[in-house]
Amino acid sequence: MKRNSRLSSTLHILVHMAETQEHTLTSEQLAIFIHTNPVVVRRTIAGLRDAGIVTSSRGHGGGWQLGRAPEKISLAEISAALGETLLPFSTEPESPGCLVEQAVIAALDDFRVEAERLLAEKLSRITLADLAADFHRRYALIGVTSHAV
Amino acid sequence: MKRNSRLSSTLHILVHMAETQEHTLTSEQLAIFIHTNPVVVRRTIAGLRDAGIVTSSRGHGGGWQLGRAPEKISLAEISAALGETLLPFSTEPESPGCLVEQAVIAALDDFRVEAERLLAEKLSRITLADLAADFHRRYALIGVTSHAV
DNA sequence: GTTTCATGTAACTAAGTTAGTTACGAGTGG
DNA sequence: CCACTCGTAACTAACTTAGTTACATGAAAC
Incomplete structure (x- = not known):
């Protein structure tokens, strides 16, 4: 698992x-x-x-399962549950009182709020079921190719 | 300078x-x-x-200056020149041949391309001149407040 | 031309982050 | 009781990045 691949690794797991x-x-x-x-x-x-996306159980036969149908699990929820920030930059004041900094932070914060809303909206439209369906498409394609070759 | 505050720090400098x-x-x-x-x-x-946003000169009286008018410098260019990635997650294949992973990566890459386009478009609409203007507004406001109090 | 001031850059250090690992406690079912 | 599995703390290793030191290069002042 490499750096910042938590979202893709988690999705990989969840589709399985x-x-x-x-x-x-x-x-x-x-x-x-x-x-x-x-x-x-x-x-x-x-x-x-904690977000109800998966459930876990201990002991014999224990392990992990999806908490609800893949159609009901969006990438936005998954990303949020992972605690991932969609935008990488921070805007913490470092020179309190500097009006230039305040103007910069105000602009970046406006941008960030709007951007996060946009990205979350986009991610909320993709569900685990979509990924699973794409997997099935690829699987079928491989099958056809195998027959053809 | 804290982590991932390169964009805001740089903007701070540039507005000055x-x-x-x-x-x-x-x-x-x-x-x-x-x-x-x-x-x-x-x-x-x-x-x-290197991106022409600022110029530098050495020796006596040397230092840094904007490379062109603040109206002509967008946050998108600045962000790009800093080498900042707008989206933090990576999608490098770690299990070549796994169709599940391929489906995940395809979905995330589609999302990323679209998201980066959107964000860059938004950032390209904000210029250094906008930040400077906001600074002036804040400055004037402080002045008025000082008179009032 | 020498001095002074400034950038350019390499090399190193320190701090912080995160994946990986080890170890063990706590449920659960045969 | 025993085998299995998650939950979690503690530690290590690798990596990233800001900070620092040092010095070369270049330009203006004198």
Whole structure:
């Protein structure tokens, strides 16, 4: 797992979970998908459990499952549950009282609020089901190609 | 200078430069504005020079100046010249051949391309002159307040 | 031409962030 | 009880970036 790939790694995991909704997947199995280890997986998706996106159970037969249908899980929720910031820059005052800085921060904050609203809106239109459907399309295509070749 | 505040720090510097277009400002003077040191300033805005946003000159009376009128300098250009990424997440394949991952990456890349276009468009509409004007508004307001009180 | 002032840049240090790892506690079901 | 699994704390390693030091280069003043 590389830096700042938490969103894509998590989506990878979640689509696999969408593909096996009938049974649970352990942290260990999920870790294999994204080439990391079970503790990192638990830590990463702990926030998703709190948001109801996934559920976890302990003991024999325990593991992880989607908390609701993939159609009802948007990328916006996932991103928010991961605690990811959509915009990377900060605007904390460093020279309190400097009017130039205040003007800069005001402009950037306006931009950020608007931008985050836009991005969240876009992400809210993409669901896990969409990703799963695209996966199925690719899977079918490979099958056809295999037959053809 | 804190983490990821390069954009706001740079804007801070640039607005100060817009306010003193008649003469140059040294790295040392600029460093004081953002509470850091001259080398960090030079390193940070080196990219802006390459982009023509600022010019630098050495020796006696040397220093930094805007490369063109503040009306002609947009935040989009500044952000690009700083090498800042507008979106923080990466989508590098980590499991080549995994169709689930391919579907995830395709979706995120589509989103990113569209999002970056949107954000760049928004930033291109804000110029240094806008920030300077807002600064003047704030300055005038303080003046009025001072008279009133 | 020497001195002074300024940028350009390399090299190193310190601090902060995050993934990875180890270890162990706490539920859960056979 | 035992095997399995998550929950979580604590530590390590790698990486990133701001800060710093040092020095070369260039330009103006004298």
